[in-house]
Amino acid sequence: DTAVSQTPKYLVTQMGNDKSIKCEQNLGHDTMYWYKQDSKKFLKIMFSYNNKELIINETVPNRFSPKSPDKAHLNLHINSLELGDSAVYFCASSESRGPQYFGEGSWLTVV
Amino acid sequence: EDKVVQSPLSLVVHEGDTVTLNCSYEVTNFRSLLWYKQEKKAPTFLFMLTSSGIEKKSGRLSSILDKKELFSILNITATQTGDSAVYLCAVSSGPTGANSKLTFGKGITLSVRP
Numbered sequence: 001d002t003a004v005s006q007t008p009k010y011l012v013t014q015m016g017n018d019k020s021i022k023c024e025q026n027l028g029h030d031t032m033y034w035y036k037q038d039s040k041k042f043l044k045i046m047f048s049y050n051n052k053e054l055i056i057n058e059t060v061p062n063r064f065s066p067k068s069p070d071k072a073h074l075n076l077h078i079n080s081l082e083l084g085d086s087a088v089y090f091c092a093s094s095e096s097r098g099p100q101y102f103g104e105g106s107w108l109t110v111v
Numbered sequence: 112e113d114k115v116v117q118s119p120l121s122l123v124v125h126e127g128d129t130v131t132l133n134c135s136y137e138v139t140n141f142r143s144l145l146w147y148k149q150e151k152k153a154p155t156f157l158f159m160l161t162s163s164g165i166e167k168k169s170g171r172l173s174s175i176l177d178k179k180e181l182f183s184i185l186n187i188t189a190t191q192t193g194d195s196a197v198y199l200c201a202v203s204s205g206p207t208g209a210n211s212k213l214t215f216g217k218g219i220t221l222s223v224r225p
Contacts, residue, residue, distance in 0.1 A: 004153075033212075041197065043154070043215040056212050090153065099145055100213060102153040 003027050004103035006091050012109045013081060020077045021106045023091030031055070031096060032074035034066060037088040037105070049074055050096070081110045113138040117200050117216035125224050128190050132219045134200030135182040142203040142211050144176050144183050149197045149218070157185070157198075190223045197221075 004025045013019050025032060033056075034046040048056040049068040063079045078085060086109050092100040114137045124130055136144065143161045147154035158167045160176035160183060167174050171190075176183045187194055197218040205211035 035213075040217070042217055043199065043201075043213075045212045045214075048212060050210075055210055058212075096211075097142075099156045099159045101156060102147075104152040 004091055004093055004101055006089075006103040006106045008106060009104065010107045010109075012111060015081055015083060015110055017081050018077070018079045019081060019108070020075055021089055021091075021108070022073070022075045023103060024073050025091075025093040025101075025103075026072065027093055027101065029093040029095050029098075029101075030071055031094050032068065032071070033092040033094075033100060034074065034076050035090040035092060035102075037090060039087070043090065047074075047076075078108075083110050086110045113202065113204055113214040115200055115202050115214050115216035117198075117219050119219060120217065121220040121222070123222045123224065124190055126191055128223075129186065129188045130190060130221065132185040132187075132198050132200075132221070133182065134184070134216060136200075136202045136214075137181065138202050138204040138214060140204045140206055141178070142205060145201045145203065145213065146174055146183070146185050147199040147201065149199055150195075154199055187221075190221075192223050192225055195221060195223045 031050045033048045037043045047066045052068045065077045068074045088105045091103040094100040118133045146157040158174045163178040171188045174185045199218045200216045201213040203211045
């Protein structure tokens with residue numbers, strides 16, 4: 001059983017399209033996160049949710065909108081995709097005081 | 112702004128060598144320091160350190176934190192080719208656990224040659 005799973009793993013799409021990435025965790029954690037890893041492999045936090053409530057919202061364009069239907073799911077919707085959005089997006093989850101566990105990543109390529 | 116700096120950025124060693132990976136940080140509201148190993152996909156959790164001077168150990172890997180000097184080291188003894196990966200240091204900071212976030216360093220690329 002995969003603890004933190006993301007779909008899709010790979011996504012190639014054209015500029016201007018809208019796309020979503022889904023994340024689910026079966027660890028019973030109360031906090032979930034989205035990170036972006038750019039071409040230089042630098043991981044940076046985008047959002048975090050605790051019990052379905054938005055907690056952290058870093059400086060991210062408002063074309064990116066996270067949604068948490070319940071505490072086991074955190075989805076990321078991206079509107080009007082741009083070339084610079086090409087990256088690997090990682091979902092993670094944790095207990096409030098514990099380490100974060102990562103999904104395998106979603107490779108997004110915008111052409 | 113929170114900052115995590117890792118060194119060296121890359122390292123090539125031979126099997127059997129011992130390596131030491133460094134991580135220094137400047138953050139407000141420090142909560143913990145974490146080490147991850149990233150091969151091709153997900154960063155895999157190795158250690159979480161919250162107290163100074165207490166070594167954490169798992170097999171050939173060990174890590175220690177110095178909260179006074181604001182750094183941590185990750186040691187790998189008797190390296191194997193399977194240790195080849197990017198090692199990420201991250202610091203958890205925030206006013207509460209639920210508000211905490213991870214700030215990552217750029218990673219150290221370790222290559223272990225047979």
